[in-house]
Amino acid sequence: xxxxxxxxxxxxxxxxxxxxxxxxxxxxxxxxxxxxxxxxxxxxxxxxxxxxxxxxxxxxxxxxxxxxxxxxxxxxxxxxxxxxxxxxxxxxxxxxxxxxxxxxxxxxxxxxxxxxxxxxxxxxxxxxxxxxxxxxxxxxxxxxxxxxxxxxxxxxxxxxxxxxxxxxxxxxxxxxxxxxxxxxxxxxxxxxxxxxxxxxxxxxxxxxxxxxxxxxxxxxxxxxxxxxxxxxxxxxxxxxxxxx
Amino acid sequence: xxxxxxxxxxxxxxxxxxxxxxxxxxxxxxxxxxxxxxxxxxxxxxxxxxxxxxxxxxxxxxxxxxxxxxxxxxxxxxxxxxxxxxxxxxxxxxxxxxxxxxxxxxxxxxxxxxxxxxxxxxxxxxxxxxxxxxxxxxxxxxxxxxxxxxxxxxxxxxxxxxxxxxxxxxxxxxxxxxxxxxxxxxxxxxxxxxxxxxxxxxxxxxxxxxxxxxxxxxxxxxxxxxxxxxxxxxxxxxxxxxxxxxxxxxxxxxxxxxxxxxxxxxxxxxxxxxxxxxxxxxxxxxxxxxxxxxxxxxxxxxxxxxxxxxxxxxxxxxxxxxxxxxxxxxxxxxxxxxxxxxxxxxxxxxxxxxxxxxxxxxxxxxxxxxxxxxxxxxxxxxxxxxxxxxxxxxxxxxxxxxxxxxxxxxxxxxxxxxxxxxxxxxxxxxxxxxxxxxxxxxxxxxxxxxxxxxxxxxxxxxxxxxxxxxxxxxxxxxxxxxxxxxxxxxxxxxxxxxxxxxxxxxxxxxxxxxxxxxxxxxxxxxxxxxxxxxxxxxxxxxxxxxxxxxxxxxxxxxxxxxxxxxxxxxxxxxxxxxxxxxxxxxxxxxxxxxxxxxxxxxxxxxxxxxxxxxxxxxxxxxxxxxxxxxxxxxxxxxxxxxxxxxxxxxxxxxxxxxxxxxxxxxxxxxxxxxxxxxxxxxxxxxxxxxxxxxxx
Numbered sequence: 026x027x028x029x030x031x032x033x034x035x036x037x038x039x040x041x042x043x044x045x046x047x048x049x050x051x052x053x054x055x056x057x058x059x060x061x062x063x064x065x066x067x068x069x070x071x072x073x074x075x076x077x078x079x080x081x082x083x084x085x086x087x088x089x090x091x092x093x094x095x096x097x098x099x100x101x102x103x104x105x106x107x108x109x110x111x112x113x114x115x116x117x118x119x120x121x122x123x124x125x126x127x128x129x130x131x132x133x134x135x136x137x138x139x140x141x142x143x144x145x146x147x148x149x150x151x152x153x154x155x156x157x158x159x160x161x162x163x164x165x166x167x168x169x170x171x172x173x174x175x176x177x178x179x180x181x182x183x184x185x186x187x188x189x190x191x192x193x194x195x196x197x198x199x200x201x202x203x204x205x206x207x208x209x210x211x212x213x214x215x216x217x218x219x220x221x222x223x224x225x226x227x228x229x230x231x232x233x234x235x236x237x238x239x240x241x242x243x244x245x246x247x248x249x250x251x252x253x254x255x256x257x258x259x260x261x262x263x264x265x266x267x268x269x
Numbered sequence: 270x271x272x273x274x275x276x277x278x279x280x281x282x283x284x285x286x287x288x289x290x291x292x293x294x295x296x297x298x299x300x301x302x303x304x305x306x307x308x309x310x311x312x313x314x315x316x317x318x319x320x321x322x323x324x325x326x327x328x329x330x331x332x333x334x335x336x337x338x339x340x341x342x343x344x345x346x347x348x349x350x351x352x353x354x355x356x357x358x359x360x361x362x363x364x365x366x367x368x369x370x371x372x373x374x375x376x377x378x379x380x381x382x383x384x385x386x387x388x389x390x391x392x393x394x395x396x397x398x399x400x401x402x403x404x405x406x407x408x409x410x411x412x413x414x415x416x417x418x419x420x421x422x423x424x425x426x427x428x429x430x431x432x433x434x435x436x437x438x439x440x441x442x443x444x445x446x447x448x449x450x451x452x453x454x455x456x457x458x459x460x461x462x463x464x465x466x467x468x469x470x471x472x473x474x475x476x477x478x479x480x481x482x483x484x485x486x487x488x489x490x491x492x493x494x495x496x497x498x499x500x501x502x503x504x505x506x507x508x509x510x511x512x513x514x515x516x517x518x519x520x521x522x523x524x525x526x527x528x529x530x531x532x533x534x535x536x537x538x539x540x541x542x543x544x545x546x547x548x549x550x551x552x553x554x555x556x557x558x559x560x561x562x563x564x565x566x567x568x569x570x571x572x573x574x575x576x577x578x579x580x581x582x583x584x585x586x587x588x589x590x591x592x593x594x595x596x597x598x599x600x601x602x603x604x605x606x607x608x609x610x611x612x613x614x615x616x617x618x619x620x621x622x623x624x625x626x627x628x629x630x631x632x633x634x635x636x637x638x639x640x641x642x643x644x645x646x647x648x649x650x651x652x653x654x655x656x657x658x659x660x661x662x663x664x665x666x667x668x669x670x671x672x673x674x675x676x677x678x679x680x681x682x683x684x685x686x687x688x689x690x691x692x693x694x695x696x697x698x699x700x701x702x703x704x705x706x707x708x709x710x711x712x713x714x715x716x717x718x719x720x721x722x723x724x725x726x727x728x729x730x731x732x733x734x735x736x737x738x739x740x741x742x743x744x745x746x747x748x749x750x751x752x753x754x755x756x757x758x759x760x761x762x763x764x765x766x767x768x769x770x771x772x773x774x775x776x777x778x779x780x781x782x783x784x785x786x787x788x789x790x791x792x793x794x795x796x797x798x799x800x801x802x803x804x805x806x807x808x809x810x811x812x813x814x815x816x817x818x819x820x821x822x823x824x825x826x827x828x829x830x831x832x833x834x835x836x837x838x839x840x841x842x843x844x845x846x847x848x849x850x851x852x853x854x855x856x857x858x859x860x861x862x863x864x865x866x867x868x869x870x871x872x873x874x875x876x877x878x879x880x881x882x883x884x885x886x887x888x889x890x891x892x893x894x895x896x897x898x899x900x901x902x903x904x905x906x907x908x909x910x911x912x913x914x915x916x917x918x919x920x921x922x923x924x925x926x927x928x929x930x931x932x933x934x935x936x937x938x939x940x941x942x943x944x945x946x947x948x949x950x951x952x953x954x955x956x957x958x959x960x961x962x963x964x965x
Contacts, residue, residue, distance in 0.1 A: 075441070077422030079723050127723075132421030133372065134380055161380040162424070166438045174919055177888050178875070185569075193885035194875055223872075230872035237922040238912065245381060261369075 095122020167250025546621020863936025
């Protein structure tokens with residue numbers, strides 16, 4: 026009787042294992058038919074999306090050969106931090122050598138480093154790094170306020186719906202992504218110039234004050250947004266980093 | 270079992286003698302006593318708490334963090350909301366401001382939010398099982414629990430449980446709610462709102478009772494086959510009907526149509542040339558409401574009225590003529606204004622519009638005359654597909670509860686849903702799949718196919734997930750209500766004229782109307798009579814960059830006077846008197862002081878133009894002739910607190926002193942079109958634009 030039980034148990038375990046392994050192998054996509062030597066980004070990097078949402082534009086990468094021409098049928102695989110998903114995560118390049126994937130960001134606000142890779146005929150891996158930004162609730166509110174109040178002066182680019190006022194200003198403001206300048210300003214300074222206008226920092230009065238128009242939490246949201254989108258990334262001094 | 274006689278059985282070993290039995294029983298007893306503490310000791314949450322303690326060790330802020338740390342199970346009980354949360358047992362660091370650099374869950378600091386966790390708990394927003402103390406049970410839907418955690422991208426759905434009005438923080442939810450109303454979802458699906466109202470549709474599907482006057486059976490056929498082939502921006506979804514069904518429905522609609530007296534007309538004027546037509550189309554600002562697809566494939570223009578890219582394929586020329594003369598003959602409540610075009614203008618515009626056609630569009634539609642059987646079958650189909658849920662059709666009653674009610678869809682138990690193979694068993698996945706491709710759940714389902722983008726589907730899913738049991742039952746005192754819909758209708762002859770001109774399609778007055786153009790509730794306090802008269806006569810503008818503007822209605826002088834009188838007397842703010850400040854006696858000194866303030870202290874030129882040669886600011890309206898347009902009292906009060914006069918305006922409040930505001934008022938009121946206001950009014954035409962906040 027004991028033997029029978031053991032036998033049944035073994036069968037069950039084997040069946041379970043087999044089921045698991047089968048699941049793993051079934052995820053393999055079409056087999057590559059060609060190989061390139063370089064991997065470049067075509068579009069889709071440095072996008073800004075909301076947490077857990079699909080980025081507005083797909084990410085497109087291209088596999089090139091030595092001459093810089095696209096290679097069709099080459100393997101590409103995407104990887105990302107936990108929570109990021111790709112549709113599809115791997116496959117082969119199309120006839121122009123490109124591979125397109127839709128990226129859904131994870132549920133935490135912040136910067137997401139994505140990796141794309143292909144490999145050469147000699148199985149040497151070629152990697153490419155991309156970065157995307159996921160805005161949390163606070164930064165999203167900041168983005169909305171930027172659109173409403175700040176963008177027209179701070180963003181030099183015009184759209185049909187919104188003509189930029191940047192060119193009309195005698196003193197030029199910075200785009201909020203210009204980390205080289207904005208990262209040097211402390212939170213207190215940024216809050217001061219947003220609340221009390223340019224003169225608060227001995228700057229031009231062309232920068233109006235918003236302290237009587239926006240609520241405190243709205244100004245904090247703008248600050249969080251500015252910090253989140255800055256390029257290079259903002260790394261505040263004086264915070265404690267976990268020891269690795 | 271013969272062998273048992275030789276060897277002692279298990280029972281004999283354990284319970285052979287009373288002492289042995291006692292020993293065994295007490296051992297079992299002791300072990301079972303130890304189970305609970307052991308389970309506690311090895312519990313998941315304790316593991317996380319220990320991990321947290323080692324994480325904070327060695328950090329500069331360890332002392333503070335350790336002081337804040339509370340071991341053991343933490344519980345937040347909010348009887349009023351029916352919340353029992355133990356999430357903070359594992360999410361220990363969620364309130365720690367200094368943990369900004371920790372990305373590891375469950376220790377991350379909670380991002381800044383509008384609410385306090387102690388007051389609202391966690392599950393109000395994130396859902397999941399607050400009382401559970403294992404990850405699996407708290408986050409996922411397990412056997413005993415129904416409510417899984419809400420994926421981050423739908424979190425705004427939870428805001429919508431209490432907040433019934435749009436919030437700046439919830440763009441996704443706002444969009445989703447707009448889409449539910451605008452895309453016709455609520456024509457078929459009832460969504461009851463907590464106050465007892467139902468959600469109302471904001472689109473305006475045309476009546477089909479007189480459709481044969483307007484268009485041909487061939488067009489109806491092509492439209493029903495694929496509405497988006499006619500107009501890329503068409504909101505009507507595709508019902509995926511086969512050729513026979515489309516043939517029969519078109520046969521029924523045409524046979525069932527009754528004529529309207531006076532909706533067909535001809536004009537004797539000579540046909541206009543296309544250039545004249547294009548400029549009249551432009552001058553009349555048709556593009557504020559109607560879009561046209563350009564050569565690059567972009568649909569450009571407003572979405573208040575239907576797209577006109579191929580309108581020449583659709584409308585009958587006589588119908589178009591009558592419609593341009595007065596749209597209210599065919600459709601009395603239409604949102605299209607009654608432009609007072611003369612015959613020549615009607616002919617010019619008509620020719621221009623009819624030329625907007627695509628010779629291929631109806632090339633392959635050849636229909637034989639309809640048979641009585643086809644017409645009867647068409648009627649059956651119209652009833653089956655619920656066409657009358659959206660459209661008025663002679664002799665067909667609007668079906669009640671045509672599609673499942675969605676009032677509490679956000680709390681629908683998963684056990685009541687049927688998932689497709691391979692689909693994750695979660696409510697958001699179910700809802701979004703239903704919206705994306707309704708017929709994938711069964712080819713006999715009637716829900717039509719929409720052409721939503723991923724973003725729109727996410728937004729719609731968010732809005733539907735907000736319709737939970739909690740949203741329906743939350744105590745009214747805790748809910749943030751939306752402003753009730755206004756049914757304001759101006760009185761008398763002026764009111765009739767305003768309806769005829771469809772002012773409410775673009776302007777809001779006393780809570781009713783569109784948001785394309787400025788709110789006019791206090792227009793009478795704000796502007797000067799002579800300017801208003803001139804503006805209504807010829808609403809030109811000095812700001813050519815705007816696409817959407819006030820059209821010229823070709824009003825008669827008597828109509829202009831009627832409107833002006835009404836606006837000047839009725840649309841007044843109760844906050845102050847329009848004549849309370851007299852700027853006619855302002856001294857040169859005061860004006861000069863205002864100029865200084867304008868250019869130096871407040872740097873208004875960053876957004877406004879006073880001197881067209883020097884100033885370039887482009888965000889706010891031009892102020893070159895503001896002294897002939899606005900009243901001094903309005904300017905003064907606007908400078909003191911713009912948001913009190915127009916909530917949400919982007920003009921910042923400068924916390925100006927009374928003296929500064931008065932001096933600036935003096936400066937601005939000195940900016941006139943030359944001479945005294947009134948007698949030179951003819952020159953100030955249209956200096957002010959009905960300003961469209963560009964990013965609506």
